[in-house]
Amino acid sequence: MSVTQGDNHDHDHDDHGHHKETFITKYIFSQDHKMISKQYLITGLIMGIIGIAMSLLFRMQLAWPDHQFTIYEILLGKFGEDGVMDPGIYLALVTIHGTIMVFFVLTAGLSGTFSNLLIPLQIGARDMASGFLNMISYWLFFLSSIIMVLSLFAEAGPASAGWTIYPPLSALPQAIGGSGTGMTLWLVSMAIFIASSLLGSLNYVVTVINLRTKGMSMTRLPLTIWAFFVTAIIGIVSFPVLLSAALLLIMDRSFGTSFYLSDIYIQGEVLHNQGGSPVLFEHLFWFLGHPEVYIVLLPALGITSEIIATNARKPIFGYRAMVASILAIAFLSTIVWGHHMFVSGMNPFLGSVFTFTTLLIAIPSAVKAFNYITTLWKGNLQFNPAMLFSIGLVSTFITGGLTGIILGDSTLDINVHDTYFVVAHFHLVMGISALYGLFAGVYHWFPKMYGKMMNKNLGYVHFWVTAIGAYGVFFPMHFVGMAGLPRRYYTNSNFPYFDDLTDTNVLITVFAFIAAAGQLVFLYNFISSIFYGKKAVENPWKSNTLEWTTPVEHLHGNWPGEIPHVYRWPYDYSKTNENGEYVIAGQDFVSQIIPLQEGEEEMHH
Amino acid sequence: MTVFLTIVVIALFGITLWQMSKILKLSQAKIDNSQVANDKDNNLQGKLMLAFVIFLYVLMIYCFTQYNSYFLPESASEHGVDYDRLMLISMVLIMIVQILTQGLLHFFSYKYRGKKENKALFFADNDKLEFIWTIIPVIVLAGLIIYGLFTWTDIMNIDEEDGDPLIVELYAYQFDWRARYSGEDNELGKANVRFIEGINTLGLDVSDTYGKDDKITNELHLPVNRKVIFKMRSQDVLHSAYMPFFRAQMNVVPGMITEFAYTPTVTSEEMRNSEFMVEKVATINKIRREKSKKLVAAGDEALEEYTFEYYLLCNKICGVSHYNMQMKIIVESEEDYKAWLKTQPTFGEQLSAQASN
Numbered sequence: 001m002s003v004t005q006g007d008n009h010d011h012d013h014d015d016h017g018h019h020k021e022t023f024i025t026k027y028i029f030s031q032d033h034k035m036i037s038k039q040y041l042i043t044g045l046i047m048g049i050i051g052i053a054m055s056l057l058f059r060m061q062l063a064w065p066d067h068q069f070t071i072y073e074i075l076l077g078k079f080g081e082d083g084v085m086d087p088g089i090y091l092a093l094v095t096i097h098g099t100i101m102v103f104f105v106l107t108a109g110l111s112g113t114f115s116n117l118l119i120p121l122q123i124g125a126r127d128m129a130s131g132f133l134n135m136i137s138y139w140l141f142f143l144s145s146i147i148m149v150l151s152l153f154a155e156a157g158p159a160s161a162g163w164t165i166y167p168p169l170s171a172l173p174q175a176i177g178g179s180g181t182g183m184t185l186w187l188v189s190m191a192i193f194i195a196s197s198l199l200g201s202l203n204y205v206v207t208v209i210n211l212r213t214k215g216m217s218m219t220r221l222p223l224t225i226w227a228f229f230v231t232a233i234i235g236i237v238s239f240p241v242l243l244s245a246a247l248l249l250i251m252d253r254s255f256g257t258s259f260y261l262s263d264i265y266i267q268g269e270v271l272h273n274q275g276g277s278p279v280l281f282e283h284l285f286w287f288l289g290h291p292e293v294y295i296v297l298l299p300a301l302g303i304t305s306e307i308i309a310t311n312a313r314k315p316i317f318g319y320r321a322m323v324a325s326i327l328a329i330a331f332l333s334t335i336v337w338g339h340h341m342f343v344s345g346m347n348p349f350l351g352s353v354f355t356f357t358t359l360l361i362a363i364p365s366a367v368k369a370f371n372y373i374t375t376l377w378k379g380n381l382q383f384n385p386a387m388l389f390s391i392g393l394v395s396t397f398i399t400g401g402l403t404g405i406i407l408g409d410s411t412l413d414i415n416v417h418d419t420y421f422v423v424a425h426f427h428l429v430m431g432i433s434a435l436y437g438l439f440a441g442v443y444h445w446f447p448k449m450y451g452k453m454m455n456k457n458l459g460y461v462h463f464w465v466t467a468i469g470a471y472g473v474f475f476p477m478h479f480v481g482m483a484g485l486p487r488r489y490y491t492n493s494n495f496p497y498f499d500d501l502t503d504t505n506v507l508i509t510v511f512a513f514i515a516a517a518g519q520l521v522f523l524y525n526f527i528s529s530i531f532y533g534k535k536a537v538e539n540p541w542k543s544n545t546l547e548w549t550t551p552v553e554h555l556h557g558n559w560p561g562e563i564p565h566v567y568r569w570p571y572d573y574s575k576t577n578e579n580g581e582y583v584i585a586g587q588d589f590v591s592q593i594i595p596l597q598e599g600e601e602e603m604h605h
Numbered sequence: 606m607t608v609f610l611t612i613v614v615i616a617l618f619g620i621t622l623w624q625m626s627k628i629l630k631l632s633q634a635k636i637d638n639s640q641v642a643n644d645k646d647n648n649l650q651g652k653l654m655l656a657f658v659i660f661l662y663v664l665m666i667y668c669f670t671q672y673n674s675y676f677l678p679e680s681a682s683e684h685g686v687d688y689d690r691l692m693l694i695s696m697v698l699i700m701i702v703q704i705l706t707q708g709l710l711h712f713f714s715y716k717y718r719g720k721k722e723n724k725a726l727f728f729a730d731n732d733k734l735e736f737i738w739t740i741i742p743v744i745v746l747a748g749l750i751i752y753g754l755f756t757w758t759d760i761m762n763i764d765e766e767d768g769d770p771l772i773v774e775l776y777a778y779q780f781d782w783r784a785r786y787s788g789e790d791n792e793l794g795k796a797n798v799r800f801i802e803g804i805n806t807l808g809l810d811v812s813d814t815y816g817k818d819d820k821i822t823n824e825l826h827l828p829v830n831r832k833v834i835f836k837m838r839s840q841d842v843l844h845s846a847y848m849p850f851f852r853a854q855m856n857v858v859p860g861m862i863t864e865f866a867y868t869p870t871v872t873s874e875e876m877r878n879s880e881f882m883v884e885k886v887a888t889i890n891k892i893r894r895e896k897s898k899k900l901v902a903a904g905d906e907a908l909e910e911y912t913f914e915y916y917l918l919c920n921k922i923c924g925v926s927h928y929n930m931q932m933k934i935i936v937e938s939e940e941d942y943k944a945w946l947k948t949q950p951t952f953g954e955q956l957s958a959q960a961s962n
Contacts, residue, residue, distance in 0.1 A: 087925045087926065166922070169843065169924065172842070175779065176924045176925060261860070263799070264841055264860075277860055278843055279861070313719070314727065315727065317728065320730075343856055344858070345861060348762075352754050366738065367735065367738060367739055367742075373709050376713040377726075380725040383719070387642075395707060398702075398703065398706050399703060405698075409749065411760065412753070414852060415853075415854060417920070419920070453639070454640065456642060460646075460650065471664060472664070476668055482677070483676070488922045489927065490927070490928040494931070495931065497916070500674070500892060501675065507610070510611055511614075514615075540639070540640075540641055574725040
């Protein structure tokens with residue numbers, strides 16, 4: 001079912017670089033997928049710096065609630081007067097940290113960057129199906145980022161109802177200051193973000209289906225592409241629901257409707273709203289919210305699959321099972337949203353159903369974890385920084401995934417719901433894991449993006465500091481949660497029962513600072529390598545996939561001549577003939593563009 | 606111990622940096638500047654992988670031993686016993702899987718660290734293996750699901766006709782709780798926020814006679830060993846009634862009534878005198894005394910000595926004072942409970958008292 005790229009497309013590109021390109025069309029309003037991918041990455045990283053900085057601020061508050069820090073006053077202005085953090089701004093920091101990290105860094109920054117970079121390159125296409133829509137998609141994302149950052153300067157504070165923006169808190173400015181202008185800007189920003197994400201996703205799906213080069217059947221796609229493809233589909237299925245939820249919330253806020261509001265008495269006044277239900281919002285929100293977890297995670301898993309296979313010099317174990325797991329996870333992810341709502345007041349029978357579907361999702365996840373481990377077995381592991389981050393991802397994916405078995409069980413959820421146990425769980429399984437996927441991708445494809453190599457030793461330092469820091473932050477956090485400490489508490493000092501947790505909170509904050517300092521190493525490495533890095537060769541990691549057959553210098557259209565044809569799957573690493581010799585003598589990899597050798601059997605995966 | 610661990614981590618970090626710089630120098634001497642991992646990198650990183658899994662094991666052991674006083678004491682409610690057993694089973698299970706898989710992952714990373722002359726094994730598929738590790742999780746999870754669902758159904762099946770349950774309303778608003786006892790008739794009077802006026806802060810329907818004998822309090826007293834059904838109502842935004850010692854939690858949603866039921870089995874007194882709690886409170890008071898010293902030195906008031914009481918806390922973000930929205934819970938004998946309840950005025954009495962003023 002592979003589709004050949006139209007030949008008429010080819011000759012346009014035989015003479016590249018001759019298009020008149022101005023600075024603006026090349027670097028700003030570019031329609032080239034490689035440039036757009038870089039734009040996504042840089043924007044995502046900048047948002048990431050903001051998000052992580054916020055987390056450091058509220059971690060300081062949690063560790064030393066009685067202490068006065070001048071830094072609060074410098075960064076938070078009137079909300080940090082005399083070095084005391086305002087409880088409202090604490091909630092705002094938590095809210096915006098969550099929003100930025102989930103949507104702006106791990107959805108757009110990760111999936112946006114690598115889907116754009118790799119889909120055309122790895123399937124053998126000149127560009128995305130629609131370069132123009134792709135450009136629009138980025139600029140909408142940029143606009144939404146700007147609005148989100150602007151919302152930080154709202155007079156009464158930015159949105160502060162938690163990143164899940166449950167109404168009525170998010171609907172009523174009387175309930176919390178941040179639900180005024182701050183919340184309006186949040187909703188506008190997210191609506192634009194959703195439009196951007198949808199345009200991007202549609203483009204990815206169309207490109208993967210229609211623009212594969214000759215010979216690139218679906219079963220010869222690298223797992224990265226499978227992951228991006230399926231991610232785009234669940235994005236298309238679930239993001240519109242969030243848009244509807246947001247639209248109804250906008251109506252409740254501004255036009256006096258009662259979709260989510262009923263029987264409310266606040267600030268000495270009865271509101272007219274009647275008949276609405278906040279539980280409806282929770283359903284709509286989590287119908288996106290849960291697939292969103294996999295929108296964040298699947299691209300990271302796809303990236304890791306590719307990097308682990310390349311650096312283990314071994315085929316990924318169980319290619320078909322990996323594809324099947326991605327599909328199973330994607331399908332199940334759309335029918336588990338209710339596990340966020342076991343104690344929301346919805347019918348307990350629904351809780352039973354969602355427990356069932358939720359624990360089912362552990363099966364494909366387990367298969368993936370075991371397959372990664374088996375891929376390492378008897379490999380010839382090349383510990384490039386990208387490989388370290390990939391192994392790190394498998395590690396945090398397992399640790400974080402296992403506690404999901406507790407949270408996904410409606411019974412056990414009763415007492416750990418909304419405690420720090422949950423915070424620890426999802427940070428490990430989707431936050432840290434997806435970040436590792438992002439870092440792995442940057443280290444691995446940096447030569448393709450910038451034509452330079454990143455410094456490996458700084459990469460190693462970055463990895464080990466991050467790995468120790470991440471576990472140091474989130475492993476002890478489970479225990480704090482088991483003590484019954486609720487999340488989103490400005491301080492725990494009003495409950496003397498929690499006094500003995502203070503030391504652990506300090507420890508967590510110290511680790512958070514260590515981990516954050518490690519990211520500075522990455523930033524330095526990233527920026528300095530762009531300018532002063534060693535020039536990359538065409539295929540530095542000796543990889544099989546198509547992107548490494550393109551020249552280091554970027555061309556609009558990717559390949560200088562014709563688009564290469566594909567003759568094999570992407571994981572022929574260390575493949576030997578019967579006599580024990582490599583298929584191509586002296587070389588432990590066989591690029592996808594090399595036809596089957598004499599006497600070689602094609603694997604049917 | 607915390608300080609010690611921090612120092613160890615910083616020391617390890619320092620050693621890592623030092624090793625890195627050594628490698629950097631060595632690699633520069635040979636002018637291998639390709640920025641692709643060579644055998645030396647593979648060797649060092651592989652060993653660090655092994656060191657890392659040891660760090661991970663130490664961290665796990667440290668947390669489980671040092672933080673075991675963080676775990677909540679034995680459940681003070683009837684269903685909580687099942688809850689705790691299911692939690693224990695799940696916890697043991699996931700820790701076994703955690704130790705095995707992390708061990709394998711990092712050990713393989715160490716064992717198969719790359720060397721130029723090594724050859725990887727072309728091993729792309731094995732149906733048998735994949736079947737095994739699909740079917741094992743299926744069986745284990747099926748067991749957990751079934752056990753979990755039975756427990757869940759038991760907990761959530763709230764039957765007002767069964768036995769003689771006490772019916773109490775939990776009323777949440779920014780940022781406090783009220784309890785409403787249903788009085789002699791064990792039937793709560795109708796209520797809606799639209800009736801809120803003056804001292805009728807919970808919005809009871811004055812024309813509903815069931816409401817006349819209701820008693821509104823700001824502490825929650827519960828008789829031991831009698832089932833309580835909580836009917837929850839919110840005045841403004843979402844709240845969540847979280848009673849960790851009873852393994853109970855339910856969101857409080859404006860516009861609807863949510864329910865949760867449990868039977869308290871351990872009185873406040875018994876809990877306070879339990880071995881676990883005596884030790885825990887001693888630790889806490891030690892911390893508080895030390896903190897007080899600093900406070901007094903700075904001219905502030907000292908912290909109060911802590912005695913344990915059950916509490917209910919808000920566990921759904923509800924506004925700026927979310928972190929301090931709590932209510933004391935007292936579990937006591939039937940007699941003590943009745944005696945306390947008698948001292949509380951009924952809603953009808955409150956109304957007429959106001960009218961006579």
